[in-house]
Amino acid sequence: MDVKGLINDIACSKDAAAANHEALYAEFKKNAEEAGIHVHYAKDGDEANRIIADIAKKGNCKSIVKSKSMTAEETLLNHDLEDEGFEVIETDLGEWIIQLRHEGPSHMVMPAIHLSRHQVKDLFTDVTGKQQQSDIEKLVKVARRELRQKYVDADMGITGANFAVAETGGIGWSPTKATPVWYPRCPASTSHLWALISCCPRCTTHCAFSKSCRVTPLASRSLPT
DSSP states (O other), X not given: OOHHHHHHHHHHHHHHHHHTHHHHHHHHHHHHHHTTOEEOOOSSHHHHHHHHHHXXXXXXXXXXXXXXXXXXXXXXXXXXXXXXXXXXXXXXXXXXXXXXXXXXOSSSSOTTTTSOHHHHHHHHHHHHSSOOOOOHHHHHHHHHHHHHHHXXXXXXEEEOOSEEETTTTEEEEOTTTSOGGGXXXXXXXXXXXXXXXXXXXXXXXXXXXXXXXXXXXXXXXEEEO
């Protein structure tokens, strides 16, 4: 794989999207709404958070499962939702760990990389009330066990998007962006929060992404900022 070429292609695609974001967004909105998706535009992070909170309130939601989203991290979405009384559970392992520790991420892709397995063991011991071991595979199993019921009980799901496809009104997401295990069982209300720069004309524009991503038009809410 030509990694440098791939990086350049993606950067050029992002630049092109930024230069043509109004037209791409209009096309995406039209096609998404024809597929039954509700599309909201937010001028800034505060408005984006308010829109998502309103969606949750109208749906009488109490529990929200959330996949890793850098846009949501930038808008401080979790803080605003928790202030409104919602239970927000991060489902990415690293994000869940730092959420339990009431910390922010230390890295864009690996949010808990600053922690050792021994620190995570101590954290999971406190959370579960049972003595845990520092073996990484066993710690992952603890997280799966603790989070599984959260997926089942959730009233709403929130994730980001690797890219949005103007041509189809679909959302592209990868296993590192929107944990696929809960999508087949996702709550009735699902919101995708993404920046306009993530919108591309067609799926082939981000062909490098599309090989590892799923593209779905099934989101009940789509929220570009």
